[in-house]
Amino acid sequence: MIRLENVTKVYPETVSVDNLSLHLEPGEFYGLLGPNGAGKTTTIRMITALTSPTKGRISVNGCRVHRNETRFKAELGLVPQHVNLEPELTVTENLRLHAMLHGMPPGQTLKRIEELLAFADLEEKAAAVVNTLSGGMKRKVLIIRALMHNPRVLLLDEPTVGLDVFTRRKVWDLLKSLNAKGITILLTTHYLEEAEKLCSRIGLLKKGGLIMEGSPDELAGVVGPVVVERFSNERTNLSFFNSRPEALEYASTLQEEFTVRQTRLEDVFVRLTEERVSA
Numbered sequence: 001m002i003r004l005e006n007v008t009k010v011y012p013e014t015v016s017v018d019n020l021s022l023h024l025e026p027g028e029f030y031g032l033l034g035p036n037g038a039g040k041t042t043t044i045r046m047i048t049a050l051t052s053p054t055k056g057r058i059s060v061n062g063c064r065v066h067r068n069e070t071r072f073k074a075e076l077g078l079v080p081q082h083v084n085l086e087p088e089l090t091v092t093e094n095l096r097l098h099a100m101l102h103g104m105p106p107g108q109t110l111k112r113i114e115e116l117l118a119f120a121d122l123e124e125k126a127a128a129v130v131n132t133l134s135g136g137m138k139r140k141v142l143i144i145r146a147l148m149h150n151p152r153v154l155l156l157d158e159p160t161v162g163l164d165v166f167t168r169r170k171v172w173d174l175l176k177s178l179n180a181k182g183i184t185i186l187l188t189t190h191y192l193e194e195a196e197k198l199c200s201r202i203g204l205l206k207k208g209g210l211i212m213e214g215s216p217d218e219l220a221g222v223v224g225p226v227v228v229e230r231f232s233n234e235r236t237n238l239s240f241f242n243s244r245p246e247a248l249e250y251a252s253t254l255q256e257e258f259t260v261r262q263t264r265l266e267d268v269f270v271r272l273t274e275e276r277v278s279a
């Protein structure tokens with residue numbers, strides 16, 4: 001569905017994406033996970049032809065991604081990192097504008113808008129000026145705007161940053177139901193919990209390169225399913241084990257405070273990037 005082959009993006013000061021190969025199957029929910037500056041946004045911008053790779057090839061459903069091609073654009077819906085709705089237009093006007101830019105037949109537009117407003121529980125906000133909406137509602141409008149032209153792939157760049165816990169969960173539910181309807185999703189996030197909850201497959205990105213890829217369980221399995229967390233010298237140290245008895249045997253030798261628990265995705269990330277990622 002989405003294929004990146006040896007893609008590199010070089011800016012004058014930085015190598016933003018470094019020989020990245022990714023392959024998403026139809027219907028997948030893929031999470032691209034990495035700290036700030038890892039290259040997540042650059043990757044999404046290249047997939048949508050907002051910027052072109054320095055090297056490598058990208059295709060969407062067999063169509064080459066290139067700024068002069070239009071075929072692949074019909075397949076993609078983009079939810080950008082920053083809210084870029086027209087602030088002085090209403091929700092409906094924003095959606096209509098998007099439909100126009102995508103060349104949707106005017107006859108279909110109104111029905112599609114009603115459908116999507118109902119889907120996102122935003123019917124009451126149809127005539128509200130975007131400026132007057134909460135952050136969470138703007139996010140939801142961004143998501144349904146991306147869906148207006150019925151794309152088969154949805155790309156979301158850190159869709160829940162800045163949302164309260166309650167609204168974040170609502171956005172998660174929206175995304176889960178879209179994926180259940182067969183829409184392929186590529187989501188970038190630095191929230192490990194988000195990736196763990198939503199994604200069937202996760203790629204860990206560090207300095208523009210993929211350092212690991214797999215299901216959340218597979219990633220946790222790479223370091224060991226049980227972890228002993230020790231607190232000493234105001235630092236947390238992690239040791240990984242294949243079984244609970246092994247972990248407990250090791251823990252019984254410790255002088256300092258410790259906990260024995262299941263490995264979480266965050267632990268894998270800490271181990272593999274030696275860098276704590278937090279909300």
Ligand SMILES: Nc1ncnc2c1ncn2[C@@H]1O[C@H](COP(=O)(O)OP(=O)(O)O)[C@@H](O)[C@H]1O
Pocket residue numbers: 011012013014015016034035036037038039040041042043
């Ligand atoms: N337009 C640009 N010009 C120069 N450097 C850029 C540009 N866009 C991104 N970068 C650099 O590329 C790296 C990756 O950025 P980005 O893709 O935004 O990471 P992320 O989305 O994972 O936080 C960063 O070091 C960033 O400073």
Ligand SMILES: [Mg+2]
Pocket residue numbers: 040041042081157158
């Ligand atoms: Mg980004």
